[in-house]
Amino acid sequence: MLLSSVPQRMLMRRSRSLSPCRVLQTTGADSSCSTGRHGLREVVDANRNPLVSTSRVSRKGILSEEASSTNVTPHVQYHHLATRWLTNLQGRRNSWAALASRGRENNYWDGAGGRESRSSRAASAGVLSAAALAFCLKKDSDSKGGSLLQAARTSSSQEVLRLLAEGADVNHRHKLGWTPLMVAAMNRQHNVVKVLLEKGADPNLGDDFSNVYEVSREKSIHSLEVLVSREDEFSSRLSSRANFRGCSPLHYAVLADDLTTVNMLLEAGADPLQSNSQGHKPAQYAKDGPLQDLLKEWEGKFVEARQKREAQERRRFPLERRLKEHIIGQEGAINTVAAAIRRKENGWYDEEHPLVFLFLGSSGIGKTELAKQVARYMHKDIKKGFIRVDMSEFQEKHEVAKLIGSPPGYVGHDEGGQLTKRLKECPNAVVLFDEVDKAHPDVLTVMLQLFDEGRLTDGKGKTIECKDAVFIMTSNVASEDIAQHALHLRKEAQEQSRRRLAEKLEEVQKSSDVTISKQFKEEVIRPILKSHFRRDEFLGRINEIVYFLPFCHAELIQLVSKELTFWAKKAKQRHNITLLWDRPVLDLLAGGYNLHYGARSIKHEVERCVVNQLAAAYEQELLPKGCTLRLCVDTPLEEEGGAGPTLKLEVVGDDSSTRPLHIRPPLNPDPMGFAH
Numbered sequence: 001m002l003l004s005s006v007p008q009r010m011l012m013r014r015s016r017s018l019s020p021c022r023v024l025q026t027t028g029a030d031s032s033c034s035t036g037r038h039g040l041r042e043v044v045d046a047n048r049n050p051l052v053s054t055s056r057v058s059r060k061g062i063l064s065e066e067a068s069s070t071n072v073t074p075h076v077q078y079h080h081l082a083t084r085w086l087t088n089l090q091g092r093r094n095s096w097a098a099l100a101s102r103g104r105e106n107n108y109w110d111g112a113g114g115r116e117s118r119s120s121r122a123a124s125a126g127v128l129s130a131a132a133l134a135f136c137l138k139k140d141s142d143s144k145g146g147s148l149l150q151a152a153r154t155s156s157s158q159e160v161l162r163l164l165a166e167g168a169d170v171n172h173r174h175k176l177g178w179t180p181l182m183v184a185a186m187n188r189q190h191n192v193v194k195v196l197l198e199k200g201a202d203p204n205l206g207d208d209f210s211n212v213y214e215v216s217r218e219k220s221i222h223s224l225e226v227l228v229s230r231e232d233e234f235s236s237r238l239s240s241r242a243n244f245r246g247c248s249p250l251h252y253a254v255l256a257d258d259l260t261t262v263n264m265l266l267e268a269g270a271d272p273l274q275s276n277s278q279g280h281k282p283a284q285y286a287k288d289g290p291l292q293d294l295l296k297e298w299e300g301k302f303v304e305a306r307q308k309r310e311a312q313e314r315r316r317f318p319l320e321r322r323l324k325e326h327i328i329g330q331e332g333a334i335n336t337v338a339a340a341i342r343r344k345e346n347g348w349y350d351e352e353h354p355l356v357f358l359f360l361g362s363s364g365i366g367k368t369e370l371a372k373q374v375a376r377y378m379h380k381d382i383k384k385g386f387i388r389v390d391m392s393e394f395q396e397k398h399e400v401a402k403l404i405g406s407p408p409g410y411v412g413h414d415e416g417g418q419l420t421k422r423l424k425e426c427p428n429a430v431v432l433f434d435e436v437d438k439a440h441p442d443v444l445t446v447m448l449q450l451f452d453e454g455r456l457t458d459g460k461g462k463t464i465e466c467k468d469a470v471f472i473m474t475s476n477v478a479s480e481d482i483a484q485h486a487l488h489l490r491k492e493a494q495e496q497s498r499r500r501l502a503e504k505l506e507e508v509q510k511s512s513d514v515t516i517s518k519q520f521k522e523e524v525i526r527p528i529l530k531s532h533f534r535r536d537e538f539l540g541r542i543n544e545i546v547y548f549l550p551f552c553h554a555e556l557i558q559l560v561s562k563e564l565t566f567w568a569k570k571a572k573q574r575h576n577i578t579l580l581w582d583r584p585v586l587d588l589l590a591g592g593y594n595l596h597y598g599a600r601s602i603k604h605e606v607e608r609c610v611v612n613q614l615a616a617a618y619e620q621e622l623l624p625k626g627c628t629l630r631l632c633v634d635t636p637l638e639e640e641g642g643a644g645p646t647l648k649l650e651v652v653g654d655d656s657s658t659r660p661l662h663i664r665p666p667l668n669p670d671p672m673g674f675a676h
């Protein structure tokens with residue numbers, strides 16, 4: 001947007017956001033500059049002298065900011081501030097004078113002196129700025145990095161090269177947050193930009209400087225000092241109120257309307273898609289014309305390169321493998337879901353309809369976990385990317401309103417619906433409808449529209465387009481039949497393997513690799529689903545029905561192992577105790593599996609048999625600091641009349657000798673909910 005087209009009132013308004021039209025500063029005294037034909041240049045000219053350049057708009061902003069925070073009128077506050085500053089800065093003036101006497105920074109002193117004769121108010125302001133400036137400059141000149149920052153703004157590339165050769169860090173940050181490359185980009189120092197890039201300056205670093213007031217608060221530096229530092233050591237053309245956090249050198253080159261620097265930065269790998277903290281890409285600050293065209297062209301190149309990179313990454317580390325890192329077993333389910341997502345990612349899908357899955361299977365076997373992992377894969381760790389709706393909360397007809405929001409005039413109208421509100425925030429989210437069979441049929445009607453057209457109308461009559469969303473429903477309907485069928489298939493497969501082994505045939509099938517037959521799906525599952533949901537069109541909109549099967553023994557061993565590893569990590573982190581275990585321990589704990597509770601029964605078995613013992617031993621102070629514990633199976637001899645194998649804990653000594661732990665009761669509490 002052209003600066004000249006922005007109303008003056010907008011530029012002067014107090015705002016903390018770096019809206020593309022608010023970043024450049026105008027001076028109160030010379031406001032016509034910004035609206036002139038050569039807007040930017042005129043502003044630069046007016047701002048050439050650092051003392052004059054501190055615009056009235058900015059200063060007024062600071063004064064009014066502090067006035068509002070202390071409820072003092074700006075007028076009173078001004079005098080209050082002026083007196084305080086005059087006394088506080090006496091010391092700084094002295095140190096500055098010492099600097100001047102050593103022959104450094106003479107030009108600033110002269111400038112301030114010249115101004116002093118104009119009027120007494122201007123003189124105080126001048127002295128304040130000069131002293132603050134000298135203070136900042138002195139601090140910065142203490143380090144080579146500080147000198148580099150200065151050189152990037154004003155000096156030749158030779159000076160920059162000299163400082164870099166002397167060991168200055170090319171990405172050195174000013175104490176307020178910016179880097180030499182940002183300074184050079186904003187100040188159109190083409191040669192310096194070139195040298196810095198050649199010497200490895202990172203074109204994608206973001207500025208840590210937000211705005212004068214925020215930085216002043218964060219760093220406990222007076223806002224006037226921050227303002228002077230920003231204007232004199234970075235640029236005086238930027239608003240003191242806009243937020244610059246996250247702005248890259250490219251953002252600044254665009255703000256400076258400098259095609260040459262923009263080109264250099266892009267060639268050096270600057271990312272035109274990188275947004276600042278306000279979510280604005282550089283192109284959003286560019287004027288129409290060659291600069292805008294150049295940025296658009298590079299954005300296209302970057303999108304293409306990113307897609308290629310992502311596709312390469314997907315090939316290198318397929319989704320199936322990623323999911324298997326978190327989910328044990330359920331190979332069929334993982335493959336079905338991964339294949340559907342691959343179709344979507346590579347553009348082989350019907351963009352008019354969202355992807356809809358129905359996950360079937362008994363409790364605790366990974367239905368919710370798989371949905372979570374899919375969301376994590378598709379949206380990284382963005383919370384908004386995963387919407388979970390517990391459908392057991394929508395069993396009554398009137399509860400539809402909770403999902404999509406109440407119509408105008410009804411209670412809770414302003415709150416919006418649980419689903420619509422969150423889908424609006426992230427229309428391509430992964431939406432999990434847990435226990436969908438429990439929902440009222442009217443809720444299913446709402447979902448039908450959602451699945452069929454990929455859009456949803458909320459209580460206010462607004463339509464949300466969500467064709468890119470992934471919908472996953474879970475249900476325990478027919479879970480018993482699926483589990484029994486899978487167990488039956490597994491038994492058959494085991495028999496077959498045994499026979500093949502006996503006959504020394506090569507292809508021995510893994511007993512866990514069983515697939516639900518099409519016939520079983522059509523003849524058993526579909527009628528159950530039909531009688532439950534009572535609507536063919538609802539089932540027709542489901543892209544994939546995914547079956548989750550009970551765990552086989554090998555998978556149970558993996559689950560137990562995962563659980564013990566989890567507790568071993570906790571023991572190390574919290575108590576510096578090393579926990580080891582033998583293979584028979586895994587077999588014994590796997591015996592605690594209950595078909596109806598799935599992996600949850602394993603979790604509880606480990607807690608009951610292992611964690612309880614650890615906690616009791618810890619409470620009884622039986623565990624030496626930093627000790628190593630070993631879990632092993634204790635099988636009592638038959639003549640001892642023992643009640644079967646149990647788990648016991650041993651302390652492992654430095655010489656690998658072991659000593660059993662005698663933990664006093666209460667121990668081995670009565671078997672709880674998951675025992676059988």
Ligand SMILES: Nc1ncnc2c1ncn2[C@@H]1O[C@H](COP(=O)(O)OP(=O)(O)OP(=O)(O)O)[C@@H](O)[C@H]1O
Nearest residue numbers: 326327328329362363364365366367368369599600
């Ligand atoms: N296949 C699996 N691999 C690893 N962990 C699992 C697996 N299945 C379940 N779990 C773990 O067990 C717990 C319960 O799993 P999850 O919530 O996915 O069950 P569910 O199938 O959705 O059950 P429900 O029908 O009761 O909601 C989770 O902590 C999960 O991490």
Ligand SMILES: [Mg+2]
Nearest residue numbers: 367368434474
């Ligand atoms: Mg679940």
